[in-house]
Amino acid sequence: MITTSGLTKVYRSRGREVTAIDGVDLHVREGEVYGVIGQSGAGKSSLIRCVNLLERPTSGTVTVDGQDLTALAGRGPRAGRELRAARNRIGMVFQHFNLLSSRTVQANIELPLEILGLSGKERSRKALELLDLVGLADKAKAYPAQLSGGQKQRVGIARALAGEPKVLLSDEATSALDPETTRSILQLLRDLNQQLGLTVLLITHEMEVVKTVCDSAALMERGRIIESGTVTELLGTPGSQLAAALFPVSGDATGIDRTVVDVTFHGEAATQPVISQLSRTYNIDISILGAAMDTVAGKQVGRMRIELPGRFEENVVPIGFLREQGLQVDVADAPAATLVKEGAK
């Protein structure tokens, strides 16, 4: 649905060059919620602005719904008619809502419809429909200043949906909201994604957001995408930073003759109660040092750090058992890691 290839954005100011985006290839499938996560200054904002060409990429192409936007843009700095028409089919929500304070909630939602050239009657019908969809039917005549942050963002979302877009871009939409409101807004995005088949590309610096709503995620650092894939794929990638951040586990060995093992649950295998099976089969006591688990659609997803009695050499068999179950097993200690390879031989 959204594809960028070799996307690069270089800012020039006073002879200095700053590369905000450095050859990003992004692929967002139709109907999925895709999260780009990274710290401030990683280039996330520039990236999402390049998708609807609010920022002109220095090089590379952006294709949304089969339409090459970079080709529509032309050479000049101003957006031509075709690009503006394409933008109307890409909704965007912002961190600071960006609602016009001089207009009522309803008039704010009507704004994109005015740009589309709809009649007054049509506009208000549509606006009220959208307000109903985001659960703010009673606030049509209120001004944005009278709303709470969460309500403002709901208006922002309703406004973004006015042009009946297939794609919604969310620029840190929940970063200015408290955790509770964040959850409700994410839930709304999820609902819209499922009800309307909306493809959502969101950028955020909160892992929680990715964990809650995203089907796929990408980690961005210094203008580059370091890792990307579906959440399950990421979990299955050994040493994945994103997986570690999404499902953080911690805890150290309680003694010298103990083996600390990180077990990652993903895919089909994660339906069995493996830990208790392991305990019963080998008659060993297992302690759980830390775990970050979720059950999604009946499958366990997440990571767990467990401690087995005895050194690694004594635990080759139980670890082998875990691997046989299709789980991914990483031995936490560095010296032990070399032994894992030997054990694998």
Added chain:
Amino acid sequence: MTWSEMQPLLEQACWDTLYMVGWSALIAVAVGLPLGILLVLTDRGGLLQNTIVNKVIGQVVNIGRSMPFIILMVALMGFTRSIVGTSIGRDAAIVPLAISAIPFFARLVETAVREVDHGLVEAVQSMGGNTWTVVRKVLVPESLPSLISSATTTVVALIGYSAITGTVGAGGLGDLAVRYGYQRFETELMWITVGVLAVVISIIQFAGDYAARGLHRRGGRSGAAPRLKFLRAKAAPAATATAGSTGPVAPDAEPDRDREPVKVS
């Protein structure tokens, strides 16, 4: 001088002042508003970024702003004659008044429009709006309270300038105070004129503030940022009101000039 002698003089002077100020303010707003918006749009990072146009307009505005009004008026006499047909009288005074007020108002407009959050512009762009849509739906409506305050400031400054137009026989309250009050030692009449001016300025200021506040109320009910903006918008005309009331005697806009953020590009 008795009241019955003064009354027709005052009445005539009042109408002359309002006539000159009214027309020149109208022209100043009509020309200054697009000019001010153009200054923002053509600036670096603006929607119509164009360094040359920006620099040229900026320079013209700067020169217009810094020119002492009396010199401008005299210098423009030929131009005025070509437009109005005469360089004397209240119609003739409108031309230099308007021309001096245009850059003044344009700068105030520039400041007001620049305050509009860029995020709003971005939002409208993301909906597929063009530059004209941005101007019409965002820049002007969102800065309207500030624009009204700016217009009020301009009108008050124009009342100050209009006193000088007395030197080209345009009449008006300032002229009355100088000719009768100063040159003929009619101190009483002078003070009455000052009083009338004070009342006129107060009414204009009040009306302007009221309109600006009314528009702001709907936006400023909660949140710190709009409230701060509101205070700023209020503080600006208040400073001018004091400057304006001394205006007719020493009619230059120095205090306004100091207050305006220096933005020479």
